[in-house]
Amino acid sequence: MSFDYSIIVTYWPIIVKGIGFTIALSALAILVAPVLGTAIAMARLSRIRAVRAIAGTYVEIGRNLPFMVILFLFFFGLPAYGIRLPEFVVGLTALCLYTAAYFAEIIRGAILSVAKGQMESARACGMSRFQALRHVIFPQMMSYFLPPATSQAIMVVKDSSILSAITVTELTMAGQIIQGYTYSPIEVFVTVSICYWVICTTVSRVGSKLEAALQPIRRRRATAPEPLRVPHHA
Amino acid sequence: METDLSYTWEALPRLLQGATITIGVSVAAMAFSIVLGTLLTLLRTTGGRTAEIAVRGYISYVRGTPLLVQILLVFYVVPRIAFEIPPIVAGILALGLSSAAFTTEIMRGGLSAIPKTQIEAAQSLGLSSFSIWTRILLPQMFNLILPPLVNEFTLVIKGSPLISVITVVEMMRVAQQIYNENYRPFEVLLGVAIIFFVINFTLTRFAGRVERRIAVRLA
Numbered sequence: 303m304s305f306d307y308s309i310i311v312t313y314w315p316i317i318v319k320g321i322g323f324t325i326a327l328s329a330l331a332i333l334v335a336p337v338l339g340t341a342i343a344m345a346r347l348s349r350i351r352a353v354r355a356i357a358g359t360y361v362e363i364g365r366n367l368p369f370m371v372i373l374f375l376f377f378f379g380l381p382a383y384g385i386r387l388p389e390f391v392v393g394l395t396a397l398c399l400y401t402a403a404y405f406a407e408i409i410r411g412a413i414l415s416v417a418k419g420q421m422e423s424a425r426a427c428g429m430s431r432f433q434a435l436r437h438v439i440f441p442q443m444m445s446y447f448l449p450p451a452t453s454q455a456i457m458v459v460k461d462s463s464i465l466s467a468i469t470v471t472e473l474t475m476a477g478q479i480i481q482g483y484t485y486s487p488i489e490v491f492v493t494v495s496i497c498y499w500v501i502c503t504t505v506s507r508v509g510s511k512l513e514a515a516l517q518p519i520r521r522r523r524a525t526a527p528e529p530l531r532v533p534h535h536a
Numbered sequence: 537m538e539t540d541l542s543y544t545w546e547a548l549p550r551l552l553q554g555a556t557i558t559i560g561v562s563v564a565a566m567a568f569s570i571v572l573g574t575l576l577t578l579l580r581t582t583g584g585r586t587a588e589i590a591v592r593g594y595i596s597y598v599r600g601t602p603l604l605v606q607i608l609l610v611f612y613v614v615p616r617i618a619f620e621i622p623p624i625v626a627g628i629l630a631l632g633l634s635s636a637a638f639t640t641e642i643m644r645g646g647l648s649a650i651p652k653t654q655i656e657a658a659q660s661l662g663l664s665s666f667s668i669w670t671r672i673l674l675p676q677m678f679n680l681i682l683p684p685l686v687n688e689f690t691l692v693i694k695g696s697p698l699i700s701v702i703t704v705v706e707m708m709r710v711a712q713q714i715y716n717e718n719y720r721p722f723e724v725l726l727g728v729a730i731i732f733f734v735i736n737f738t739l740t741r742f743a744g745r746v747e748r749r750i751a752v753r754l755a
Contacts, residue, residue: 366737
């Protein structure tokens, strides 16, 4: 098996366009989903039972269905109700609404993890409510929010590949188009997967940088545990 | 066009047949994932630096690329470099190879929860490193990681409709066949959604119960 670089050299404009589309779609979803997620998380923490139940159902549906099924439901469901939108709008909407369910859980966890007494103590120290939120509650929330949010952002980039199934010309679709011209799947999909890897690794880096930058106190970093080692000559 | 749920009801028997393929494929992929995950775990803990770097590279690659692209790669690459395989085997292989990376990480977590003193105790009793693995570490590890493994299984199930892209006739593909006949995609897909929901919701509840039980036992 040989790797024919000329294919990539010839078709790079399609790949670059695909990368651009993937980044744009993912960026929009990563910006919108946490906003929706916050609203859903608030609803899940509401005092009104019905509101809690609706938000809870939303989250359970999002978390228990494959994204592909949700995407297809939107893709075929919207036209059935007379709503005709371009594919990428349908795809982006489905991606945002699906990811919002996951962000809702992340945000709810972050809110619940900050102890109640923190607000009371801050107020007792003479801070205003806003000051307490800004200097005490929010920074603590961020350290619970950012690590899972970063993983979720990476999931968004990866899930956006499924939009190729409804012919959105993002990176995976670009690969399939070139594969259709050249019948060289190995060159094409190895290249495509390397592009994804670079995007995802960048997102992960940005996440860790943000986490470090927003860290108010030098708290014990939750590093992954050392792998256990068993000596050979035991 | 009004939504007519009678089409959903009509599609259910065939969808359920498709669901058995979905579950079968997922079970096979998960079994493969656990075997490969265990091997990778053994490799990274006993194989020295090179092995550790290789395993880490593998995990990083799988985590950083979409499952759909991995499936397409396996589907096209295996016949080129080895031999022809039916799409369903390529699907199981891709789902399993991908899941193995996550299983390996889960196992790392499980192993780190076992106190190191147990290994020291076993060594001072003269157990071979093989016995330490098979009698002390692995059994405890599998007990500890059962809940995250069940969650991983739901992720495999959620990834399984993607293999419809490489023409495997699982539930998603069956749905496509049905709505190509009756032109009622929304109603048919609603049936697919319901079946996926029931399967995954049951599994996550089960994982939660097992988790609580293990927590009680460890307390």
